[in-house]
Amino acid sequence: MANIDYQLIILGGGPAGLTAGLYAARDRLNVLLVEKGVVGGQVLVTDWIDNYPGFPDGVSGSDLIEKMAAQTSRFGLQTKNGNVVKVELSATKKKLTLESGEELTSQALIICTGARPNKLGIPGEEKFTGKGVSYCATCDGPFFRNQEIVVVGGGDTAIQEADFLTKFASKVTVIHRRDSLRATKVLQEKAFANERIEFIWNSQVVAIEGEKEVERIKVRNIADEEKEIAVSGIFILIGTIPNNEVLPLEQLGSDKHGFIKTDQEMRTRVPGVMAAGDIRSKHVRQVINGAGEGAVAAIAAEHYLSGLD
């Protein structure tokens, strides 16, 4: 295997990738983690995490990532910053091509490219992104001190961040397309008890309008009645879509939303290719199972590599 650079490459440096990297580095594999931005993934934009065990008082997303990254460094995990534009997979060789033209090859690959916030796909959304339209409460919340804003969504992220945003905003209106929330009960209780949070049920935002910045939105309910609401900010927290653009989905196997299918050892149907974290087809997308899957995938990679000897 003289013409192959690494035993293992991990693509993506969120909790799944960093945990896979930790296990692989401790197993003394010749491993490289490739990350296009900075390590952390979606956890970086999470203000506060109360459900990761070992932190009885909770931990901020950026602190948790800093600790995970420090732990991988302790075991010498090598990382590289680069944007992968092509992934070519065969049983004997996995090849990544970077935007710079550089090629990286490995015997095994763990895909941890994660997911990113879903968009509403309505008029004004793109135009006002960063100018009142946001997908990250912890990054942008403080720009809306004493202002009225809306949160779109009804899951854990939407409800937790709606509560967080009341630290700044004078009023937060949650707009949800159903008549009940999907969020964890503890989060629901907190939100219902928060006097600054109001709810608009059975409704969808259909347009975002303004001059230079967001000034108002149009909301339509299931009875097809439309109304305008004056707001300076709209936080869109309606789930995620997979970061799968460079992946050969047909070869790997994916669900109808484009998330990668694996077995319970995180193996895809391509020999030597594992997937872990939010890119996987699954129901639960939490930091804890992302990290857990990273560990399982690294062990599956070790087994695969030892079978090659």
Next chain:
Amino acid sequence: MAGENVKHLTDAEFEEYVLKADLPSLVDFWAPWCGPCKAIGPVIEELAGEYSGKVQITKMNVDDNPTTPGKYSIRAIPTLILFKGGEIVDQVTGAVGKTQLTAMLNKVA
């Protein structure tokens, strides 16, 4: 070491130091409460070392300096704006990586 190369700007200094400067400037609009801002901090410091004498690498705390971010309609951070001759050359928001920032800086360096 490299951290010493990053100039921390105030609203009062912005015009003189960035808009009227001979050298191009990258301004990293950030705040202490912002996780992604914290994550790209080390990258900014590295770039400051590497582009010393070619591009001024600066940071502005948006909590302490509300005027300049307001002028550029910044309502999301980290936002990084590259200025040359008083004009915006390029702009990016989010925890972008070193490769992308290097490509941006090389437009003016």
